[in-house]
Amino acid sequence: MLNYPEIVEQLIDELRTLPGVGRRAAERMTLALLERDNDSLAMLGGIISAIPEKVWRCPECGAMAEKGELCEICSSPRRDKSLLCVVEGMPQLFSVEASGQYSGTYLVLGGHISPVDDRFESRLNIDGLQKKVSSGEVKEVILALSSDVEGRATAAYLAEMLANSGVLVSRPALGLPAGANLSFVNAATIGAALRGRTVENPE
Numbered sequence: 001m002l003n004y005p006e007i008v009e010q011l012i013d014e015l016r017t018l019p020g021v022g023r024r025a026a027e028r029m030t031l032a033l034l035e036r037d038n039d040s041l042a043m044l045g046g047i048i049s050a051i052p053e054k055v056w057r058c059p060e061c062g063a064m065a066e067k068g069e070l071c072e073i074c075s076s077p078r079r080d081k082s083l084l085c086v087v088e089g090m091p092q093l094f095s096v097e098a099s100g101q102y103s104g105t106y107l108v109l110g111g112h113i114s115p116v117d118d119r120f121e122s123r124l125n126i127d128g129l130q131k132k133v134s135s136g137e138v139k140e141v142i143l144a145l146s147s148d149v150e151g152r153a154t155a156a157y158l159a160e161m162l163a164n165s166g167v168l169v170s171r172p173a174l175g176l177p178a179g180a181n182l183s184f185v186n187a188a189t190i191g192a193a194l195r196g197r198t199v200e201n202p203e
């Protein structure tokens with residue numbers, strides 16, 4: 001059995017950490033990259049290493065944005081600032097956008113609460129959510145979290161936190177498959193779930 005040079009093995013290990021990439025796929029990608037010429041590899045490396053100086057989290061909502069600017073959604077005058085959709089991360093934000101059924105703004109949490117994590121309050125963008133809610137602009141917070149255990153725990157925590165905040169708290173209607181990450185649910189399902197959302201804290 002032939003061993004790869006050390007740096008090649010390192011690249012395979014890094015690629016394997018990406019979603020949906022197993023050992024064999026990571027090896028195929030790495031071998032394809034090794035076919036490229038030096039300039040092409042340098043360009044790819046340059047793009048990856050430039051990400052921290054070109055991209056940041058939108059200071060309003062935590063979504064991905066050009067560094068120094070608000071994200072496209074927060075800076076758009078066409079988005080309804082009275083609606084705030086809380087999602088775990090960018091894949092979920094893109095899924096809700098793909099449904100074409102949502103014209104409000106977002107709050108990207110940056111993860112979910114897991115049972116073994118007692119530092120989630122500093123890790124997640126909970127301050128950002130509280131700031132948004134206390135701004136007075138938001139009338140309804142939609143907790144569009146996954147229907148797995150962590151997503152449900154996160155939604156329950158946030159619903160409790162916001163129960164007496166004076167804003168409506170709602171959740172998308174059931175129908176998202178249990179254990180499914182929202183990012184894998186198709187656009188039509190998300191659209192229907194958003195339209196049929198239920199209020200958590202009725203007057």
Ligand SMILES: [Zn+2]
Nearest residue numbers: 058061071074
């Ligand atoms: Zn934003």
